[in-house]
Amino acid sequence: xxxxxxxxxxxxxxxxxxxxxxxxxxxxxxxxxxxxxxxxxxxxxxxxxxxxxxxxxxxxxxxxxxxxxxxxxxxxxxxxxxxxxxxxxxxxxxxxxxxxxxxxxxxxxxxxxxxxxxxxxxxxxxxxxxxxxxxxxxxxxxxxxxxxxxxxxxxxxxxxxxxxxxxxxxxxxxxxxxxxxxxxxxx
Numbered sequence: 001x002x003x004x005x006x007x008x009x010x011x012x013x014x015x016x017x018x019x020x021x022x023x024x025x026x027x028x029x030x031x032x033x034x035x036x037x038x039x040x041x042x043x044x045x046x047x048x049x050x051x052x053x054x055x056x057x058x059x060x061x062x063x064x065x066x067x068x069x070x071x072x073x074x075x076x077x078x079x080x081x082x083x084x085x086x087x088x089x090x091x092x093x094x095x096x097x098x099x100x101x102x103x104x105x106x107x108x109x110x111x112x113x114x115x116x117x118x119x120x121x122x123x124x125x126x127x128x129x130x131x132x133x134x135x136x137x138x139x140x141x142x143x144x145x146x147x148x149x150x151x152x153x154x155x156x157x158x159x160x161x162x163x164x165x166x167x168x169x170x171x172x173x174x175x176x177x178x179x180x181x182x183x184x185x186x187x
Contacts, residue, residue: 025059031075032057039133045074051140054131058105093148102148105130116157120167123149138169141178143185150185 032042043053047070055061056071063071072079091105100112102123107130109122127139141149153160164175 023059024062025057027077028053028071028075029057031077035075042074046070050137054133058131092144095148095152102152104145111152116153116160117163117167119149119152120163124167124169136169138171138174139167141168141181143181146178146181146185150182153182155183155186 032039035042037045039053039057040050043050046053046067048056048067052061056063056067069079071077091103093105094103095101096103100110102109102111104123104126107126109119109126111119111122114122123145124139127133127141127145128135128137131139133139157163161175161179164170164178165172168178170178
């Protein structure tokens, strides 16, 4: 994909094979990074939660007209150029049992032959990359993620809760809730 991003007024150009141009979520991510803003700072400037902005930049959610106007104003992006953009369709996570690979969006996480700690570390790193999260920010798993991951984890592991807290940066009560959700996913 050939991309050109100019400073000053934001201009995005793409010659993608599909002809659809740069996905809207990528425009938000690139625009924020161009300004040198952290996701936390940008979320405050726009007036949304960090998680919501993460979802917008990951293509999980698409902004409505009012939010698109606020984001465009904050980032210096021309709204007229955005309205024609194709919205990202979220790619659900999937598991390839032949290779032992979990696919989170377009990113693979090999799980075959690995223990809970290795799997959770790789999943957390992958999701942080996808969502532009800092290393110390918590990773919250969606139900679709849990349906794929829970069957791959060893619930007999006495350190599972500690591993979840360590790699996903979750508080104790969040770990308890997550373990319950995981157990429900494997039933």
